[in-house]
Amino acid sequence: xxxxxxxxxxxxxxxxxxxxxxxxxxxxxxxxxxxxxxxxxxxxxxxxxxxxxxxxxxxxxxxxxxxxxxxxxxxxxxxxxxxxxxxxxxxxxxxxxxxxxxxxxxxxxxxxxxxxxxxxxxxxxxxxxxxxxxxxxxxxxxxxxxxxxxxxxxxxxxxxxxxxxxxxxxxxxxxxxxxxxxxxxxxxxxxxxxxxxxxxxxxxxxxxxxxxxxxxxxxxxxxxxxxxxxxxxxxxxxxxxxxxxxxxxxxxxxxxxxxxxxxxxxxxxxxxxxxxxxxxxxxxxxxxxxxxxxxxxxxxxxxxxxxxxxxxxxxxxxxxxxxxxxxxxxxxxxxxxxxxxxxxxxxxxxxxxxxxxxxxxxxxxxxxxxxxxxxxxxxxxxxxxxxxxxxxxxxxxxxxxxxxxxxxxxxxxxxxxxxxxxxxxxxxxxxxxxxxxxxxxxxxxxxxxxxxxxxxxxxxxxxxxxxxxxxxxxxxxxxxxxxxxxxxxxxxxxxxxxxxxxxxxxxxxxxxxxxxxxxxxxxxxxxxxxxxxxxxxxxxxxxxxxxxxxxxxxxxxxxxxxxxxxxxxxxxxxxxxxxxxxxxxxxxxxxxxxxxxxxxxxxxxxxxxxxxxxxxxxxxxxxxxxxxxxxxxxxxxxxxxxxxxxxxxxxxxxxxxxxxxxxxxx
Numbered sequence: 001x002x003x004x005x006x007x008x009x010x011x012x013x014x015x016x017x018x019x020x021x022x023x024x025x026x027x028x029x030x031x032x033x034x035x036x037x038x039x040x041x042x043x044x045x046x047x048x049x050x051x052x053x054x055x056x057x058x059x060x061x062x063x064x065x066x067x068x069x070x071x072x073x074x075x076x077x078x079x080x081x082x083x084x085x086x087x088x089x090x091x092x093x094x095x096x097x098x099x100x101x102x103x104x105x106x107x108x109x110x111x112x113x114x115x116x117x118x119x120x121x122x123x124x125x126x127x128x129x130x131x132x133x134x135x136x137x138x139x140x141x142x143x144x145x146x147x148x149x150x151x152x153x154x155x156x157x158x159x160x161x162x163x164x165x166x167x168x169x170x171x172x173x174x175x176x177x178x179x180x181x182x183x184x185x186x187x188x189x190x191x192x193x194x195x196x197x198x199x200x201x202x203x204x205x206x207x208x209x210x211x212x213x214x215x216x217x218x219x220x221x222x223x224x225x226x227x228x229x230x231x232x233x234x235x236x237x238x239x240x241x242x243x244x245x246x247x248x249x250x251x252x253x254x255x256x257x258x259x260x261x262x263x264x265x266x267x268x269x270x271x272x273x274x275x276x277x278x279x280x281x282x283x284x285x286x287x288x289x290x291x292x293x294x295x296x297x298x299x300x301x302x303x304x305x306x307x308x309x310x311x312x313x314x315x316x317x318x319x320x321x322x323x324x325x326x327x328x329x330x331x332x333x334x335x336x337x338x339x340x341x342x343x344x345x346x347x348x349x350x351x352x353x354x355x356x357x358x359x360x361x362x363x364x365x366x367x368x369x370x371x372x373x374x375x376x377x378x379x380x381x382x383x384x385x386x387x388x389x390x391x392x393x394x395x396x397x398x399x400x401x402x403x404x405x406x407x408x409x410x411x412x413x414x415x416x417x418x419x420x421x422x423x424x425x426x427x428x429x430x431x432x433x434x435x436x437x438x439x440x441x442x443x444x445x446x447x448x449x450x451x452x453x454x455x456x457x458x459x460x461x462x463x464x465x466x467x468x469x470x471x472x473x474x475x476x477x478x479x480x481x482x483x484x485x486x487x488x489x490x491x492x493x494x495x496x497x498x499x500x501x502x503x504x505x506x507x508x509x510x511x512x513x514x515x516x517x518x519x520x521x522x523x524x525x526x527x528x529x530x531x532x533x534x535x536x537x538x539x540x541x542x543x544x545x546x547x548x549x550x551x552x553x554x555x556x557x558x559x560x561x562x563x564x565x566x567x568x569x570x571x572x573x574x575x576x577x578x579x580x581x582x583x584x585x586x587x588x589x590x591x592x593x594x595x596x597x598x599x600x601x602x603x604x605x606x607x608x609x610x611x612x613x614x615x616x617x618x619x620x621x622x623x624x625x626x627x628x629x630x631x632x633x634x635x636x637x638x639x640x641x642x643x644x645x646x647x648x649x650x651x652x653x654x655x656x657x658x659x660x661x662x663x664x665x666x
Contacts, residue, residue, distance in 0.1 A: 002289045004221045007042070008034040009276045010077060010285050010293070012249055015069035016272060017282040018090035018097070020263045025091060025099065028246040028259035029067030032218070033152060033183050036242055039224045040150060040181075041074055041295075044232075048299030049079035052108045055328050056147050056306050059110050059126045059424070063119025063153035064183065065100040066261065070152075072097045075108040077285070077293035082107060084283050103423065103451045111423050112451050115443050117160030118416045120180060123151040124166040125420020125429075127178035127237070128395075128405075132375070133426045135400045137324050142313040144306075144324070147177070148232070154183040155193050158201055165413030170237045171209030174397035178237040179228070183218070185246040191257045202241055211236040218242030249276045327373045327426045330454065330510060336370050340504045343367070344533045347500045351525040356558070357386045357460040357518040359499035364389035367503060368403075374507075375427040377405040378458075379414050384520075385432035385460045411437050415444035415457070422453040428507065432458035434466075435475040435517055438482065448513035449487035455513040456506045461520045462492065463612035464647060465559055470637030480617040482515050483586055491585045492517040492611075494543075494561035495525045498584045501536040505588070517558070521640055524562045526582075539588030540600055543580045544568055549604060550579035552658055555621055556610040557583050560629075560649060564610050567654035576662070579605075583621075606661045612649055625665075627657050 011034040019025035046058040062071050069090065076082045082096060089095035096106050100114030110126070113119040127149040134145040157163055170178055182201065186193055202212045211234040213227045224242070231238035247259030250272045264272060273279070280286060314321035326333070343366040352359075368374055368389045378387045393402030407414040411433045418429035438445065438459055448455045464474045482490040491502035491514065499518065506514035526543060528535075535541035540555075544565060552571065556564035561582050568578040581600055583589060589597065601607075607626040609618035615630030622628060629648055636643060644650065 002292050004035070004038055007289060007292055008038040009249070009278050010289050011037060011070060011073045012276060013273070013278050013280065014073040014076070014087055014283065014285070016264055016269055018069050018072070018087050020266065020269050021088060021282070022091040023263050025069060025263065026066040026261050027069070027264055028187070029064055029154065029183065030070035030073065031248045031250065031254075031259070032185050032244040032246045033067065033070055033181075034248070035219045035221060036152070036181055036224050036244070037070060037074055039221050040228065041078060042293070043225060044228055045150065046147060046302055047295065048303045049108070049296050050300055051303060052080065054303050054306075055324075055425070056145060058147045059123070059149040061111055061119045061123040061126070061149065061151040062101055062113055063123070063151050063157045064116065065113030065119060068097070068099065068101045071101050071109060072106070075106070077290065078295040080108045088283055111420065112447060115447065116156040117162040118419075118444060118447060120151050120153050120157055121162050121166040121413055121416030121444070122420035122423060123149050123178060123180070124170045124175065125417035126424040127170065127175040128173065128417065129421045129424035129427055130177055131173070131175060131400045132395060133424075137320055139313070139317055139320070142309070142316065144310055144313050149178050151178070151180045152183060153180060155186070155188055155197055158182065158199070159197055162412050162416060165410040166417060167205060167210070168208045169408065169410065169413065169417070171205075172397065173395070174209070174235060175237045176235045179231045180237070180239050182239055182241045183244055184241055185244045187246045187255070187257050187260060189257060189260055202239070205239045209236060211238040213238065213240045216240055216242045218244035219248065251275050323372070324426070330425065332508065333370060337508065339370055340367060340507070341533060344497065344500045344504065347496045348528070348532070350496070351527070352496050353522055353524045354496060355519050355522050356493050356495070356499050357520060359493070359496040360458060360503065360516060360518050361386035361389060362496070363500050363503040367507060368392075371428065371507065372403075373426060373428050375403050375405070375421060375429045377407045377414060377429075377431045379407050379411045379431065379433040379437070380409045381433055382406065384434070385458055387430070387432045387458060407431065411440035412444055415441035416447070418455045419444060419448055419451065419453055422448075422455050423451070428454055428456070430456035430458060432460065434461045434473060435459035435478050436461070436473055438478055438515075442481070445482070445488065445513070445515070446485060449485050452487060452512045454510055457513065457515040458518065459515060460518045462517045462558060463519070464631070464635040464643045465519060465521045465612065465640045467520075467640040467643065468637055471634040474635035475613065476631045476634055477614045479517065479611070479613040483617060487512045488515060489513070489585055489587050490515040490517065492558040493584050494556070494558055494582050495523050497525070497528065497532065498536055498582070501533055502584060505537055519559050521559065523559055526561065526565065536584065537588070538592050538596065539585040539590070540581055540583040542600055543582040545579050546572065546577040548577055549602065551577045551605050552662060553579045553581055553601060553605055553607045554610060554654070554658075555581045555583055555607060555618070558611070560610040560612055563649060563651060563654060566651045567658065570651060570655050571658055576658070606665050608654065608657060608661065610649070610654060612644070612647070627661050629654060629657060
């Protein structure tokens with residue numbers, strides 16, 4: 001029977017061979033963490049290669065995602081649908097083994113990692129979701145949700161500030177089924193980290209409220225196994241600090257930065273084979289080692305045991321069983337669409353002129369009771385973002401049956417945790433902050449879009465209309481930034497009805513995240529016909545039209561739609577044919593048919609876009625000969641009304657700009 005070291009060496013060999021063949025990659029981390037991975041995956045990890053989406057599987061996250069060959073080797077060896085040819089295609093175009101692990105691209109990969117620190121943040125979200133779902137669904141004698149989240153992370157993840165945000169919160173929440181392995185090899189790309197990273201990391205995590213297991217030899221299977229056993233008994237999250245040698249087995253490069261981010265080289269690979277006693281050609285693993293790694297039979301058995309327990313659960317608690325399966329499948333209640341549309345009609349009938357952030361809260365009060373999977377939060381701005389609705393119950397360490405989390409001032413951490421919650425399944429996360437502070441969360445939002453996750457971002461205080469807090473808090477370029485993110489739907493509603501449609505669209509969307517951008521100040525309600533919900537749901541539509549072909553089209557979003565409507569009435573009185581187009585979501589509008597887009601924005605006629613945000617984005621709609629009334633500088637500190645006048649967001653300025661443009665067009 002192959003020894004533990006021989007089984008771990010299979011990971012090392014496959015990793016260095018794949019990186020060498022690609023002449024690109026990071027062999028050091030997989031070679032250094034192979035012994036830890038062998039113990040975890042063979043002795044503890046609960047999973048089934050035949051069913052990678054099994055509800056009660058353990059989650060494994062490689063936060064130091066540059067070591068992706070570790071994951072690929074493990075998935076291949078344990079029997080997932082990842083062939084040796086796939087490993088040979090490492091880092092090649094359209095391969096199943098890209099440079100960093102990608103969720104939805106490679107079977108068995110639980111999250112996309114690479115931006116350091118976000119993997120551990122996703123893992124916190126997964127562990128949080130497990131705790132919430134377990135308390136919502138488990139009953140005495142029926143532990144249906146009962147799994148661990150294991151995460152590997154390195155020095156780089158520890159240096160990234162997000163690790164502080166999320167690990168601090170994980171300790172506060174007592175996420176006892178979160179077990180992290182710190183690959184303490186002392187090396188990063190620039191060399192030995194003692195020149196720039198001298199934190200007492202174990203003490204730091206103890207201060208967070210974690211159980212910390214120090215000084216584990218990451219190449220001693222018995223020590224690793226003892227540490228995992230200890231971790232699984234704790235009522236705290238656990239950090240296992242593993243001392244490892246990066247590039248373990250490489251005679252000339254182990255322990256050095258040389259093996260961190262580059263192939264070992266043909267000669268060094270040969271020397272490493274000899275040093276490890278691995279006498280097999282590249283990409284060849286002996287049958288007896290494959291047999292030791294194969295997890296298909298054991299995985300099918302453990303899932304089969306769970307299936308029998310779930311059948312007993314379904315017999316005793318049939319409604320809970322049906323609800324759990326619905327939620328884990330990501331399906332909405334059957335009557336949601338009908339009831340949500342009824343709410344939209346009710347909003348239209350009320351015709352309230354309120355701040356769109358308040359309209360958002362009204363949506364939560366309407367949709368929340370329909371969606372037990374809705375899981376909200378705010379980055380310490382609950383009272384300003386208005387994310388708390390009547391049915392909210394906070395999640396705390398002692399009671400995780402609730403549906404709302406006070407994230408504290410952790411915009412980045414909140415967003416990456418929401419990604420983990422969405423990846424786990426069973427909950428639809430939404431979280432909020434001021435629009436300007438989306439910058440702190442920027443990369444996590446990008447990762448939501450890259451992974452096509454159902455995550456809902458709420459951004460309030462959406463413009464210079466914020467007022468006296470001044471330019472540090474007034475967003476300018478943020479809307480353009482969000483709109484330029486592939487796969488992210490960014491909604492900026494003009495009133496209560498657009499807010500309701502935006503919320504409905506975000507909840508129903510299953511192929512990506514949504515950003516809902518709301519005002520602090522009150523916005524006027526706009527009268528529409530009975531077909532307006534369908535029109536709004538197309539992202540852009542004709543809000544007010546003229547007789548015949550328009551000679552001028554005013555395009556606006558959010559609070560500026562009201563200005564456009566007033567200006568159109570003034571221009572109409574002057575005999576001008578003016579159309580007003582409300583454009584709450586440009587990405588959804590651009591997904592419509594060419595015929596529809598042409599109907600809303602015909603090629604003829606002058607165009608003016610109006611938005612209290614960066615002007616440059618709108619030239620794609622008005623053309624270089626059109627006009628944009630927008631921001632080209634930062635804001636100022638003053639009452640909102642004065643700022644709108646100062647920066648030209650007035651009916652008079654729109655009318656003057658329109659007259660100048662129409663004269664220029666003859």
